[in-house]
Amino acid sequence: MKRNYFKSKLFLKYIWSYLFILLIPLILMTVFIYENAVANLRNEIEHSRLDQLTQTKVIIDGRMKELGEIASRISYDNRLTPYRVHDPVTSGEAIQALDQYKATSSIIDEIFLYFHKDGKIYSSKGLYDFAVFADNFSFQSWSKTELFRDLNSAKYPTMRPADTVAISSNLKETALAYLIPITPNNPDPHGTVMYLIRESELTSLIDSILGNYKGLTYILDNEGRMLVDDRQGEMLSDAETKSLIGLPPGIYERKIGGKAHSIVSVKSENNGWTYVAVMPSSQFFSSVLHVRSFIIMLFTITVLVGAAIALLLAKMQYQPISTLVEFAASRTDARRSRDSSAAAGNELDRIRTALQDYSSRVDLQEPFARNHFLSMLLKYGNVQSLSPGLQEAFDLRFDRSRHFVMVIGSGSTDDSRSDRQERQEMIKLLNRIEFPELDARGYGVELPQLDQLGLIVSFNPNAQGDEFTHVRRIVEAVRDNLLELFDAMPMIGVGTCYPSPDQLNQSFIEACSAFELRASAGHGTVTYFEMLSYTHDHAVWIPNNTLMKLSQSLKQGSFDVAAHIIGSGIEDMQSKELSAWLMRCICFDLLNTMLKTASELGIHSLLQEVAPNMMYGNSLDELKRSLLNLASRICNQVERNNQKQEQSLMDQIVAYIDGHYKDHTLSLETVAFEFSVSPSHVSRSFKEKMGLNFIQYIWQKRLEEVKHQLKTTNDPLKDIIVRVGYQDTPNFTRKFKKETGYTPGQYRKLFFENGQPLPEAEPDDEA
Template sequence: MNKSYLRSRLFLNYALSYLLVLLVPLLLFAGTISQSASSNLRSEVERAHFNQLTQARNTVDSRMRDLLTIASRISYDTRLSSYLMHDPYFSSEGIKALDQYKATSEMIGELFLFFRGYDRIYSSLGMSELSVFYNGYAFRNWDPAQIEDELNQVQFPTLRPADLVRRKIGLEQSMLAYMVPITPNNPNPHATVMYLIEESQFNGLISSILGSYQGLTYVFDDKGQVLTSTQRGESLSKTDVDSLFRQPEGIHSLELNKTTHSVVSVKSEQNGWTYVTAMPSNQFFSSVVKLRSIMILILGTIAAAGAGLALLLARRLYGPIWELAAFASSQNKGPGAAAKEPDELGRIRSVLQHSSQMADLQEPYARNHFLLMLLKNSGPGILSPELLRALHMSFDRERYAVLVFGWEDEQLVDPAVYAGLQELNIPEAGAIVYGVELPEPRRMAFIVGFTVNPDSNGNDSLQATLNEVQRLSEGAGLSNPSIGVGRLYESPLQLSQSYIEALSAYESRHILGPVTVSRFDAISESREKANWLPTGLLLKLAQALKQGSYEVAAPTITECLSFIRAGGASLPLARAMYFDVLNTMLKSASELGVLTSDIPSPSSFHSMKVLEEPLLTLAYRICSEAESRAQTEERSLLDRALAYIHAHYADHSLSLESVADEHSISPSYFSRSFKEKTGQNFTPYVWQLRVEEVKRLLDETNDPIKDIIPRVGYLDAPNFIRKFKKETGLTPGQYRKRGQGGGAEAD
């Protein structure tokens, strides 16, 4: 950094201004973020936790449905019928079956089968007296008499709250008892299946989904009874627990143990259970502190980088001022007071004031140079408002024209005459006239701007201006003057055209004879008049080519050529119109990606009849290529759709509509195209894919059938087995047995 910069008060002011511009919004932003961080973070955590709890509920519901399915299978398993189980010889097969059913779900700690009215109960371990609930499985809060009554009377699947169960070995374990009457949906069930579920297993399933959650977790039945809970070091009163159950589904803030808690509640539509979690709100602040630390680090880095950037910007913008100030100091011989100014801006201001005084002396020359540039090159940048104000000029009239004024006598003209013609106001014409001394000797130009009378096209005002210029020239003693007049234009940016026309009119005075005023409009010129091709025809031709419709493109080309022929245009204009048609066709071919090499040669342009055949040939090729490409794209699209079906047939949500939507096709169009390509409708095709995959898995794996069927996207296992047997003549178990030569698995 240049030390002379640091000694400058102006530079330091610049740097401080940039720092404030950076730091003030940064501090406001930091305050806003800090204020909202806690609430936003809490909202995000709660929403994520709500989604996790919903997922936990769905998972538990799925596991409980599995238990109901097992109970249903038990009810229909002939090995577990009452008469076989009561037979000592066959009961061992039933006990083995119970052990197999127990192994199908990791949630099952033990499985019991009780036939109502019977004094014994069966489990995966064997047959027992009901006294097993005194010594083998002794519940702390559920005495054996109540157990027997409920096993005989339960009408609906019922989960009892977690209770401590003392096993033979003397250890107590918290377990839940889930009783399912069988046969399902029968008003007079003949038996009850009871599952014992370890509470740690049940809660572990929920905790595995909630992740690192550290709050309270409760599961209530439909009557508000706590089925299971996870306290994690904090316990609630019965009143607080009841208030948790009463909360509607969603996210809430609740006072528990005189501390604000974030409460999330979801309810199961399957069994009416309510899942609730509660976490002290102050746990969110640890995350907020982390966020604040990160923000402070980021903001500090931004502030440091911004400070450096502010100094660089201040130096970069101060540099030109410093150079101007140095230049002003070097020019103090002129203004004298510049060196005495206290800062750079004062020195620059002093020099500018002196320069302004000098500019006033040079203004007439500057005005003439500016106007001469305007006549020769009327670019938009030349009429900058700042320059016009500096030269005390304006161009705000409705019409503009240029007059070129000259005389032949080589007499000296008083400079006062030129000065008098520099700016004229002609009130009767509503005109303002700027005179320009041209480089050629004895010649001036007048820029005329005036407001048009509503009843006139401007020629009357122009004529009045001509009369005034002629009068002034006569008063100045100029003999035999000539004036060339350009056409009227609406913008001063067109003055260069009027100037050229005025020069042309001035030079044409030798052709027109001895006249004082010659107008460009009066110079005879031949103009060819012909209509161009209608835009609609070209648009129609382009669209027909893109659609590959030669039937539309061919008559449109003929119509275009007929229009050119009927217009009576000259050969150059007709050729240009013909090329417009050709360019439209080539542009359409380019957009379609069609390479065209057989373009009609310009040398063949002798008659419309000769040109029509090549154009029709080109159109036929473009249309054929466009149609071929459309067919190829259609085949490619169907191939991609088939590949998608083969990759996703195991997705149970796969449907004709979902595949059509994935590939942006109309479902009805896709259905027709699919059958044309495969010879089958969509549903049988997908069914066949799933059946073939099931056959492969039955042949190559030992996975249970109940796991294989959902794996191929079929959720209704009984219906699948029925359809499988109808198609193959065998159940899946029989199919596997035939392939493996024994050891059939039950369906």
């Protein structure tokens, strides 16, 4: 089924998270790049304008210097002395000379020569009476009187601001008047040279240098008067224009008319004039339109690619979560899934809830699973073949160099409350026990026999002492720990120490043999398998402890250990080079032990099936195979008998539960004591037989009984719940609704209204 990821808030949250991770640095980087590009371009344009304005200043300063030099040459030109100018014969040469000087500078529109207190004024076009001149060249802001005064009183070069000049009453133009006294730098000049300069000459010069510049350019004299006003675009008010007066050289940013402007100022060192360029900041942005377009295009492409990557990453991250959600949902009923979806904010909450449910179940089952794991280890050995994951999950480590097993028991099957309490405390103590000073660690195992516990011990031997002494010290340490808790010391059987944990099954068989064959039945007895008596004076015979170990392995159904004992015994005889007859006699010990054990186990049929010539006429290898075959048959029969007993026992336990499930004191421990087996054994076997664990089965029985009584009686719910053995009414009501989808009251009401059974949800594993 195809999943619609976009219906999931968690999936959308992942997408937005990745997009934010992408977009936040991308936006910051884009803004930084854009602002940096604008700032760089702005700085570049402003400095370019500064350089251009400086160039304009240099050129205009050069033209002004040029005009000063022309005035100096006029003052020393013999053709332009007062005498020759007034002489009718030579006055033509004077006018011609002025025309020649005018031609030397392109910015001069007209040149005039005036001698102080003279009624005449001379130009390149002829001689004027001053009154006629004033009428032909009428300045809007410069009266005839002021003109006459300035021409007679000028002692320093003076530039008049641009003014409208009416020429011959029919032509008007804006021009500047530049007055230079002659002789220049003379404190008592005798005349004045006046240049008439069209404003357009200077503005066109400025425009040619500044290029496609859009803005305002001003030339201010040293007194702050505006000499030239070159407008490209907007105009400034008088107040805004006055704010530019006295502006030091440099680059500034100001708001003029509510808009941002960039102002560039340059001052001339020759005449003190200030050149000011005012540029709207908007023209900087028009210069970076292509950069902005490129950045926007790149940003869009990056966002689209990032969105695709975010979608892919979100899908990759969400997919395993979705799988977990489906798995969690598959383990619960449909109703519970809907309730969980409504209650939980997103899939993670549902997974968290499911994990909490499973964790509680695992916590409940872990002790039994751990005990089953260790029980299999005692039965079959071969630790290396067992799952390393399970060893890690149960925190089991067999990393020491020596290993052995202890069987600890009281020898009593009393079912008193004190005995049960004592057994639980002992299980808790031995579950995991460590002796750092002995470099030893032990793991407790509940055995099927109610009065026995197993303890698997791993240790590293002390280099100064022998191995058996180290084992004895560990056993004494265990006894000391038990003595602190219990008044009566239990009996202990100790198996042989082996270098590999794969041989723990052999040590377990030996510990069981030592426990059964202990020297006395008194409390606190410790029996070491290695210390059991055997025949010393007949070294060729099989030791008694080996035969006891063989018998115990057959009783336990452990063929691997039995096969190892038989094989080791025959190989040992072969190494001693005994006669064939003596070896067969010795083999009778093995056969007799096996037949005696079979008889004790009630397997009498084997006695008739053993061939009379089994011990005769066959080679030693054939005899070994016969003995192994016999051991295999005995172990198989033991397994079958155990299975039958187990099945019968489970049938009895199920029948017992069916008859006592209404008892609120019913528990795994009470059932285990009732049938003289360990709780872990009951839990494991019950789950294998019924497919439900012990608690789930009792819950189902009580639930069905409550449903039945809700349908058939009018008794109060609390009374019904107490009758079926459940003490916590609110908790039962909550679980009942989770199981059926209805509260008990709703269930009863709907049943009587419909007159038929109600649709119910699937059984809930959490019960």
